[in-house]
Amino acid sequence: MIGVFILTGIAFLLAVLLVFVDSKLNEEDIDIEKVLDLLPGYNCGACGYPGCKEMSHEILKEKENYKKCVPLRGENKKKMEEYLYEGE
Amino acid sequence: MSLISLFFTSILSQNIILTRFLGICPFIGTSNKEKNAIHMGLSVILVVTLSSIITYLIYYYVLVATDTIYLRTIMFILVIASMVQLMDIVLKKYFITIHNTMGLYLPLITTNCAVLGTTLLVINNSYTFMETITFSLGSSIGFTLVIYIFSTIREKLDTSDISPSFKGIPIALLTAAIMSLVFVRYI
Numbered sequence: 001m002i003g004v005f006i007l008t009g010i011a012f013l014l015a016v017l018l019v020f021v022d023s024k025l026n027e028e029d030i031d032i033e034k035v036l037d038l039l040p041g042y043n044c045g046a047c048g049y050p051g052c053k054e055m056s057h058e059i060l061k062e063k064e065n066y067k068k069c070v071p072l073r074g075e076n077k078k079k080m081e082e083y084l085y086e087g088e
Numbered sequence: 089m090s091l092i093s094l095f096f097t098s099i100l101s102q103n104i105i106l107t108r109f110l111g112i113c114p115f116i117g118t119s120n121k122e123k124n125a126i127h128m129g130l131s132v133i134l135v136v137t138l139s140s141i142i143t144y145l146i147y148y149y150v151l152v153a154t155d156t157i158y159l160r161t162i163m164f165i166l167v168i169a170s171m172v173q174l175m176d177i178v179l180k181k182y183f184i185t186i187h188n189t190m191g192l193y194l195p196l197i198t199t200n201c202a203v204l205g206t207t208l209l210v211i212n213n214s215y216t217f218m219e220t221i222t223f224s225l226g227s228s229i230g231f232t233l234v235i236y237i238f239s240t241i242r243e244k245l246d247t248s249d250i251s252p253s254f255k256g257i258p259i260a261l262l263t264a265a266i267m268s269l270v271f272v273r274y275i
Contacts, residue, residue, distance in 0.1 A: 003156045010146065010163065014170040021174060025181045057184045 035059050038080045039069060046070040059084070091222050098226030104202050105234045106268040111202025115235055116260060118193050125239035127186050128193060129232025131175060133225070135197055136206050139164075139171045140224035143207045144217060164207050165198075172198045202231055238267065 035056040043051040047068040049058060058065045063084050066072065072080060104110050111132075118128040143164050151157050176194055179187040187194065197203060206227050210220045241263055250259055 002154055003159050006150060006154060006156055007159055007162065007166075010150070011166060014166060018170060018173055018177070022177050025177060054185075 032056055032060055034083065035080075038076065038083060040071045040076065042071055044071060091218060094219060095222045095226040098223050099230040099233065100271060102227075103230045103234060103271050104205065104227040105231055106264070106271040108205065110205040111200050111231060114193055114196065114200055114202075115231075115238065115264070116257065117196075118190070119235050119239040119242055119260075122236070122239045122243060124189060124193075125235045126232070127190055129228075129235050131179075131190070131194065131197060132200065132202065132231050133228040134175060135168065135171050136203050136228040136231075137221070137224050139168045139203060140207050140210055140220055142167050142171070144210060144215075144220045147211055160208075160211070164204060168203050168207070169198045202227070234267065234271070238264065241267075 036052060039052045039056060041052050045051065047055050047058075047065075047070065049055045055065070055069060058068075066077075066080050066084060098104070101107070105112065105115050114128055114132070118124045146163060146167065147157075147160065151159060151163065172195060175197075176187075179190075179194070206224050209227075210223060213223075215223055238260075242260055245259055245263070254262070
């Protein structure tokens with residue numbers, strides 16, 4: 001009987017650890033799909049990354065990186081800024 | 089002194105892949121490119137060392153203390169799976185490219201028998217805590233070393249002229265067999 005409690009207890013502890021780490025690492029509210037949508041989608045490489053997908057990962061790490069995107073101008077740039085900084 | 093010798097035996101003459109035949113799946117699966125092999129090796133070092141330490145503590149301070157040793161296997165698998173999951177989360181966040189290139193082989197570390205093998209060997213050989221750390225670090229470094237050497241050989245094999253019946257996996261397995269001889273007897 002004690003085995004049931006031990007197994008459940010340790011499984012519970014591990015689950016808490018995983019949930020804690022996951023929520024700690026993914027606490028930003030920026031969604032990668034949304035950022036990818038807002039980028040021009042030319043995959044031109046002018047930002048220095050292989051394509052828009054890689055660029056969107058960089059934006060997730062550091063918001064300022066959206067400035068590296070050369071074809072992102074005017075209305076679209078404004079939309080991106082609004083999205084990235086809406087919570088602030 | 090014995091710790092140092094344990095460290096080197098677990099890397100070389102008691103190598104986990106070539107003398108114990110554990111972890112053959114990632115050994116063949118992720119050794120086609122040098123880069124993949126290094127990523128796999130580093131992930132295995134992390135998972136093996138962390139899970140050996142945790143399973144050691146759980147085994148001696150929880151299972152033995154409460155007389156529930158029969159839960160050993162499921163408990164160890166639980167710990168290993170959690171460690172892999174943890175690494176999956178961390179890699180996805182900080183090293184997305186590595187996460188994508190490893191693909192299916194990352195969650196497959198869960199069932200990599202090199203990992204469960206190391207944690208069980210630690211218990212079977214009744215190592216102390218320091219020996220556990222040394223042994224698990226040594227075996228996983230041995231794993232990385234062999235998978236890396238093997239991947240460089242396989243990259244070379246890709247460009248060399250091999251008879252069609254040996255191309256691909258057959259020649260890779262033969263190479264592994266010869267490497268195994270080298271490691272066991274120090275030729």
